[in-house]
Amino acid sequence: MSTPKIVILGAGYGGLLTTLQLQKKLNYNEAEVTLVNKHSYHYITTWLHEPAAGTASADHARVDLDRIIDMKKIHFVKGVVQSIDPAEQSVTLENGDVLRYDYLVIGLGSEPETFGIEGLREHAFSIRSINAVRQIREHIEYMFAKYKNEPSRTDYLTFVVGGAGFTGIEFCGELADRVPELCKEFDVDPELVKIYNIEAAPTALPGFDKELVDYAMDVLTRKGIQFRINTPIKQCTPEGVVLATGEEIKAGTVVWTGGVRGNSVVEKSGFEVMRGRVKVDEYLRAPGYENVFVVGDCALIFNAEGRPYPPTAQIAVQEGENCGENLVALVRGDHLKPFVPNLQGTLASLGKGEGMGIIMGGKKLFGTSAALMKKASDLRYLYKIGGVGLALSKVKL
Amino acid sequence: MSTPKIVILGAGYGGLLTTLQLQKKLNYNEAEVTLVNKHSYHYITTWLHEPAAGTASADHARVDLDRIIDMKKIHFVKGVVQSIDPAEQSVTLENGDVLRYDYLVIGLGSEPETFGIEGLREHAFSIRSINAVRQIREHIEYMFAKYKNEPSRTDYLTFVVGGAGFTGIEFCGELADRVPELCKEFDVDPELVKIYNIEAAPTALPGFDKELVDYAMDVLTRKGIQFRINTPIKQCTPEGVVLATGEEIKAGTVVWTGGVRGNSVVEKSGFEVMRGRVKVDEYLRAPGYENVFVVGDCALIFNAEGRPYPPTAQIAVQEGENCGENLVALVRGDHLKPFVPNLQGTLASLGKGEGMGIIMGGKKLFGTSAALMKKASDLRYLYKIGGVGLALSKVKL
Missing domain, CATH: 3.50.50.60 (FAD/NAD(P)-binding domain)
Structure with a gap:
């Protein structure tokens, strides 16, 4: 059998974490991994409110992909996805290029949901x-x-x-x-x-x-x-x-900021969606396609009470890690592990030095302690994707 | 005779230098001096191309008036001039206030001249x-x-x-x-x-x-x-x-940037103008009004060949100084001194470290030496209006 081709669409939280798992765990020539992204950088979506207001620079909220991706192991394609053909197992880019895959990861993020509000x-x-x-x-x-x-x-x-x-x-x-x-x-x-x-x-x-x-x-x-x-x-x-x-x-x-829906490319490519999101199985796979995984804001999963999890960075990161591990398992013929979200609390900033939220265990935090815990969580994410150097270079204390 | 009232309209080069002369030379109670300006700051018009392009901050090109004007000696009015009534010897501001004067200095600057170009x-x-x-x-x-x-x-x-x-x-x-x-x-x-x-x-x-x-x-x-x-x-x-x-x-x-004309308030107030500028006499006085002086871009003066001097900062500064001295002379019953421009060369910047121009004596300068001489000239101006402290705080080397 030839080397399996894995194509990952999008270098947001889900796609990036999938890629990083593969980069870390796959041995040389176990698979051919291609990451497609519109930009040559990853951005930290949960920080974007800062450069939007101008309280931080836009550069602060992004990381060049070549700083965290080993371009010798991962084939990076800068391009915009136009459509996916799951029957043909191919992805067409806006520039006309066609990428064939054995396994696909859709991490194309979200679009604003305007609920039909005029204008x-x-x-x-x-x-x-x-x-x-x-x-x-x-x-x-x-x-x-x-x-x-x-x-x-x-x-x-x-x-x-x-x-x-x-x-x-x-x-x-x-x-x-x-x-x-x-x-x-x-x-x-x-x-x-x-x-x-x-x-x-x-x-x-x-x-x-x-x-x-x-x-x-x-x-x-x-x-x-x-x-x-x-x-x-x-x-x-x-x-x-x-x-x-x-x-x-x-x-x-x-x-x-009233809501998001999954990237419209997914629906246009024929996947069944609810508000642009694909209701995935326990392994984050699109219904009917065992080789198509969906992570991040394009994926719809439900909690025990039957309510959808909101599209958060936290879940996207965990989905990416699970997806990466499962792809390694597939390549090696191992068993897949179901995705189980591990909710670790939620913190919101309220401007400089102010915040609030719930941390693991249900404890509520207010004010500077919440703001500090949020920084700690940001640090943890940066460390996860880029090590100590990235974390130190980016954290704003 | 009661204390004469001197009103100066505009704190551009001409009006500011007039005011500074009066501040320096008049003794207590020799005259009541009022300076009217739209803003609480003076700006260095010849530097404005820098903040316009964003290569310097806007603050760099302005000086708060209370830093250079002694507000105990000069009565400062922040306001916009609506009209001048030279027969009544009064100035009306946009807020409705009316200022009476014995001597008036018009230094209201310029407006863009669009030569009728549509749009x-x-x-x-x-x-x-x-x-x-x-x-x-x-x-x-x-x-x-x-x-x-x-x-x-x-x-x-x-x-x-x-x-x-x-x-x-x-x-x-x-x-x-x-x-x-x-x-x-x-x-x-x-x-x-x-x-x-x-x-x-x-x-x-x-x-x-x-x-x-x-x-x-x-x-x-x-x-x-x-x-x-x-x-x-x-x-x-x-x-x-x-x-x-x-x-x-x-x-x-x-x-x-194709041209300027004198402030339209002057024409609307009934002064005879050419492209918004008043052709002044040798003492910078408006025709028919011995107590109305015009300085800066609102004043039109001609050289020996009968050609108008261009509206430059250099001439406005010299006019302001002459006007201030002549007002002191008038208050004291002394003779007026005619205004004689003393052209000291012209330097243009061409971006960082680049420039060209002619200095006194007709010598041409190019490149960094021109850029440096321009800085020296800027320094001289800042020193003149605000002393060493201002010059050091503003100069960009």
């Missing part, structure tokens, strides 16, 4: 990539600069964050931290700057512990965030948003 | 104030960020600089220096970035020594600037510019 796709930004967050940061700064030349346009100084999930809450924390700096740089009266967080659900951070939610809202309210909870956005326009209540908020910047 | 006022930026250049800098950065999210829009990476006078040439030098940094920050291929300098006159820097003009164009061409000399802009649109040749250049950014 959101056209007029709102999303915190979804390095390129996207650089534009958000520049857009925010541009609004301050423009305001100074058109002082009647106070709407330039109004920011709407749609969604009070983790990304929306964390972005609000960073934006509130950035505003005083921007006001100083552009000579703007801080009283004129408004940040609205708008959430359709009856609570911020739906499903999260109430005491922690209250803490987060209290911290952010004191930082100047104005919450509109239980208030759906009806429409997004070039001028701002219209709420279901009829209220119009004129805003120069709308950032949508 | 220029609406769609082009001008290097005219701290607020304006912050917007130019942010706009440039925003174009790079936007391009990365819409890679077909290479026009976002095209920059048109209208006018190859001093400001246009110096801005091109800075922008060419900034581009590699921006390409690095935003992962943009430098080959995609285009900078056009477009000048209607048959030469860049009209009226300047040909050898120096050739040197400047050579330096900038090697930095990647594409010149279109002898090529008027016919129209500016939201998409770029259309040249008189019919050629259309699609560009995300158009910066117009």
Whole structure:
């Protein structure tokens, strides 16, 4: 039998961790591993709210792949996936190249879910990539600069964050931290700057512990965030948003964090999906294709109560590791191990030195201790993918 | 006789130097001096091409007025002049306040002269104030960020600089220096970035020594600037510019440096003007009003050959000093001294460490020696307005 070809699509958490497992565990010539990614870097999606607000550089939230991937062991292809043909066992890239595989790992990440809200796709930004967050940061700064030349346009100084999930809450924390700096740089009266967080659900951070939610809202309210909870956005326009209540908020910047769905390439390639995500089996395989694994935001798995796990970095990392190990097992004819999520708590930052969350064992953390534990968790991830050197070079204390 | 009221409009070169003369030379209660300015800071107009390109911070090009003005001696009013009534001897501000004067100094600076070119006022930026250049800098950065999210829009990476006078040439030098940094920050291929300098006159820097003009164009061409000399802009649109040749250049950014005219408040107040500038007498007084002085870009004076002096910082500074001295003389009943420009050469920067120009005595300078002499001249100005401390705090070596 010839050397099996493993193709991994996407170098996000899931795809990267799969690749790193293979890089570590496979012996020379056991398999031919190809990693396809749009960029030559991996980015730390859970940090993107910082460069989006401008409180950290975009470079801080990314890692060049050649720093963590051994390009002698892994064949890296910089390209954009156009479609997957699971019957033909091939992947077509936008440049026309076709890659054949014996085993495929789909880790193509997510797209914003706009729930059909009119104008959101056209007029709102999303915190979804390095390129996207650089534009958000520049857009925010541009609004301050423009305001100074058109002082009647106070709407330039109004920011709407749609969604009070983790990304929306964390972005609000960073934006509130950035505003005083921007006001100083552009000579703007801080009283004129408004940040609205708008959430359709009856609570911020739906499903999260109430005491922690209250803490987060209290911290952010004191930082100047104005919450509109239980208030759906009806429409997004070039001028701002219209709420279901009829209220119009004129805003120069709308950032949508209200939800994600799986990458549309998956659905377009004929896989059966729910909100773009493939309901995978216990080994993370797509139904009907024993050689196609799905990890990260494209994968849909359910907990014991039959509720889907949210698409988090934590689960994507664990899926990637499981998938990598199972691919090694397949190559060697060993047994597969089912994927069992090991939830280790959830921490949210609320701006510099502030945070809240639950750690393993269910203990709640608030304030600086939560912020510190979040840094520790970030450090652990960096250490996992790039060793001590990467961790030390990136951590912001 | 009651204490004479002196009102100075504008804290640009002319108004500031007038004020500083009065601050230095008048004794307590000899006159009541009021300085009116739109901002609480003075800016160094001849440096604005740097923050516009982003090679220096905007703060670098401004000085808080309370750092150089003794607010116990000078009454400072932060306000915008709406109109002057020379018959009533009063000035009305936009907020409705009315200031009466015995002596008035008009130093209200300039506005862009668009020569009737369609769309220029609406769609082009001008290097005219701290607020304006912050917007130019942010706009440039925003174009790079936007391009990365819409890679077909290479026009976002095209920059048109209208006018190859001093400001246009110096801005091109800075922008060419900034581009590699921006390409690095935003992962943009430098080959995609285009900078056009477009000048209607048959030469860049009209009226300047040909050898120096050739040197400047050579330096900038090697930095990647594409010149279109002898090529008027016919129209500016939201998409770029259309040249008189019919050629259309699609560009995300158009910066117009092609000319200035005096502040329109002067004309609207009934003074006789040529391109917004008042043809003043030998004591810099407006025709018909012995108590109204005009300094800087609002003043029009002619040389021995009957040609107008260009509106430069150098002349504005000298006018301010002369005007201040003459006001002291008037207050004391002394004779006025006619204004005689003392031209001390002209130096242009061409980006970091590069420049060219003529110094006193007619000697031509090129390259680093020109750049150094320009720094020396900047230092001299800062020393003049704010002493050693200011000079040391601001000079960028």
